[in-house]
Amino acid sequence: MSNILVFAETRGASLRKIALKAVTAGRALADASGGGEVHAMVAGPSGVAAAAQQLGEYGADVVVVVEDAALVNFNREVVAATLAARAKAGSYRAVVIGFSAQGRDVGPRVAVKLDAPIVTDVTEIGAVTADSLTVTHPGYANKVIATLEAKGPLVVVSIRPSAITAQPAARTAKVETMAPAADPAASRIVVKEVTEGGKGTIDLGDAPVIVSGGRGLKAPENFKLVEDLAAAFGNAAVGATRAVTDDGWRPHSDQIGQTGRQVSPQLYIAVGISGAIQHLAGMRTSKTIVAINKDKDAPIFKVADYGIVGDALEIVPVLTKAVQEAKAGH
Amino acid sequence: MKIAVCIKRTPDSESRFKIGASSTSIDEAGLKFDIDDFASYAVEVALQINEKQGPGETIIYAVGPDSVQETLRKAMSMGADRGVQLKTDSVPHDGLAVAKALAAELKTGGYDLVLFGKHAFDTSSGIVGTAVAELLDFACVTAATKLDIANGRGTARRELEGAAETVEFALPAVVTIDEGIARPRYPSLKGIMAAKKKPLETKPAQLGEVRVTVKSMQLPPERAAGRIIGEGAAAVPELIRLLQTEAKVL
Ligand SMILES: Cc1cc2nc3c(=O)[nH]c(=O)nc-3n(C[C@H](O)[C@H](O)[C@H](O)COP(=O)(O)OP(=O)(O)OC[C@H]3O[C@@H](n4cnc5c(N)ncnc54)[C@H](O)[C@@H]3O)c2cc1C
Numbered sequence A: 001m002s003n004i005l006v007f008a009e010t011r012g013a014s015l016r017k018i019a020l021k022a023v024t025a026g027r028a029l030a031d032a033s034g035g036g037e038v039h040a041m042v043a044g045p046s047g048v049a050a051a052a053q054q055l056g057e058y059g060a061d062v063v064v065v066v067e068d069a070a071l072v073n074f075n076r077e078v079v080a081a082t083l084a085a086r087a088k089a090g091s092y093r094a095v096v097i098g099f100s101a102q103g104r105d106v107g108p109r110v111a112v113k114l115d116a117p118i119v120t121d122v123t124e125i126g127a128v129t130a131d132s133l134t135v136t137h138p139g140y141a142n143k144v145i146a147t148l149e150a151k152g153p154l155v156v157v158s159i160r161p162s163a164i165t166a167q168p169a170a171r172t173a174k175v176e177t178m179a180p181a182a183d184p185a186a187s188r189i190v191v192k193e194v195t196e197g198g199k200g201t202i203d204l205g206d207a208p209v210i211v212s213g214g215r216g217l218k219a220p221e222n223f224k225l226v227e228d229l230a231a232a233f234g235n236a237a238v239g240a241t242r243a244v245t246d247d248g249w250r251p252h253s254d255q256i257g258q259t260g261r262q263v264s265p266q267l268y269i270a271v272g273i274s275g276a277i278q279h280l281a282g283m284r285t286s287k288t289i290v291a292i293n294k295d296k297d298a299p300i301f302k303v304a305d306y307g308i309v310g311d312a313l314e315i316v317p318v319l320t321k322a323v324q325e326a327k328a329g330h
Numbered sequence B: 001m002k003i004a005v006c007i008k009r010t011p012d013s014e015s016r017f018k019i020g021a022s023s024t025s026i027d028e029a030g031l032k033f034d035i036d037d038f039a040s041y042a043v044e045v046a047l048q049i050n051e052k053q054g055p056g057e058t059i060i061y062a063v064g065p066d067s068v069q070e071t072l073r074k075a076m077s078m079g080a081d082r083g084v085q086l087k088t089d090s091v092p093h094d095g096l097a098v099a100k101a102l103a104a105e106l107k108t109g110g111y112d113l114v115l116f117g118k119h120a121f122d123t124s125s126g127i128v129g130t131a132v133a134e135l136l137d138f139a140c141v142t143a144a145t146k147l148d149i150a151n152g153r154g155t156a157r158r159e160l161e162g163a164a165e166t167v168e169f170a171l172p173a174v175v176t177i178d179e180g181i182a183r184p185r186y187p188s189l190k191g192i193m194a195a196k197k198k199p200l201e202t203k204p205a206q207l208g209e210v211r212v213t214v215k216s217m218q219l220p221p222e223r224a225a226g227r228i229i230g231e232g233a234a235a236v237p238e239l240i241r242l243l244q245t246e247a248k249v250l
């Protein structure tokens, strides 16, 4: 039986979805080790303490609140120092974080501070004993699945957001407060600006439906067709290939693939995308794949559950209308 | 500026992989190897900074067996000044153990900037760079998609999910490089000739204790073969039907 420390990620004073997924993973780890407690740490500006209730609903026994007006933006040095300090103070079996932009930054720092082994981008947690933890981690751009064993009494585990579904496990979390273990004003990395994506847009990592466009759309303005189709679904995000992010049609942050985002939605619609191996590396684990391409020999059709051969510029508007009608009919 | 770039030798990402006989590694037979993708962007970023800022030095590090010498030469043929091999029989799948070997070597190097890839193609871990920063007690920006260095300070952009941040930091610093900053140049014939004469030093690697190991490797399950359901806009009703009744996603 051992306790698990979870980093509950926030943006501003609001919890991110990955925070609940990390708590779910922490809960599973605690249960696998014989039923210990899950302690979740949130750090942010005043108001962040309100997150405690939701963290409890998803299985946190204790919520450690680190509230400081200077923590408006993500402060990697303070978060890492405070997580490590807490991990040292308790006897934890693992520190669980998300393999997100924040988690990538925090994980290795915490591991060094604790001199603990670290495994990242974990898709499944396996056996846990007092000094061994087994996890699944895809490598080689998702082309090889490795089973890794981390030896040691304390391990840092970062989990792949798309591999875990947050699960309620109602508790009333006990709230503790903690001061930042490092001075936010002394941070060497100073956030100058945070630019938010468009209002109401769903992040690629969270979207159940992704509509992606490639060079087959012919011109940047034709991405409007893809955006309209995404809007028809209502719960969709827009992705892109490297060919179009390279040409500046779409921002790099929309890129899906080996060197872009790796996604696993319920439905992935590839429009005018050839299906290069590097693109497939980012989306081949999607549950259902639809491809629209004018070349019947395009490699994307090899992985598409449903392929339509033809001109995307003609097909997509018809599909958008049909999706709107299907949604309205429900 | 004095810039170090740490690179890994990894197989070409276009390869078809097979699992090796031990089932704890891939079968390397017939694979082509090169600098890992993100680290090759880091080499390009270092070269561009030193070209822009005048006299500087770009030194390349790789932890691994003698096969990494070829990879170090490749970076030198792109324009790096010299290479250092931190020699091990094999590279463990333990980012912290590798980071310790690099940090032990970089500690006394007097570097202004140490660059890494955001993650290596094979491990896809994203550990080594940020861990080295922590071991060296350097400022660290993880997964930068833009980087400007001027007057001893850096400015970088990072993509957050659905947002982006711009950060400032003082040197010395570690930056791990994401895509979007620079596409690696192809070595010129002159560069390839020059690289043969550039210094390449070999030292034993002081790896940290290896605590993460590969128990087994598998290929992911194949997707069912694809299916073309029709041509043109006429196929849309059938697609809608399948999405509703078979895939149940609409
Ligand atoms: C190291 C490395 C990393 C990479 N990382 C990534 C990555 O992360 N993500 C990524 O996407 N790529 C990546 N790439 C690039 C990848 O190899 C491909 O070049 C890229 O994915 C191609 O994008 P595309 O499908 O939009 O363009 P293309 O390959 O040009 O395909 C366009 C497709 O559109 C079809 N088409 C044309 N007109 C129409 C029409 N009117 N209607 C319907 N279809 C039409 C064509 O038949 C064709 O199949 C990487 C490459 C390398 C070397």
Ligand SMILES: Nc1ncnc2c1ncn2[C@@H]1O[C@H](COP(=O)(O)O)[C@@H](O)[C@H]1O
Pocket (backbone or CB within 6 Å): B006, B007, B008, B009, B036, B038, B039, B042, B061, B062, B063, B064, B091, B095, B098, B115, B116, B117, B118, B119, B120, B121, B123, B124, B125, B126, B127, B128, B129
């Ligand atoms: N054996 C190695 N030698 C030198 N640099 C390495 C080595 N392994 C990883 N790196 C660097 O660290 C980055 C991240 O690797 P990883 O943490 O394994 O994903 C790579 O892109 C390289 O820049």
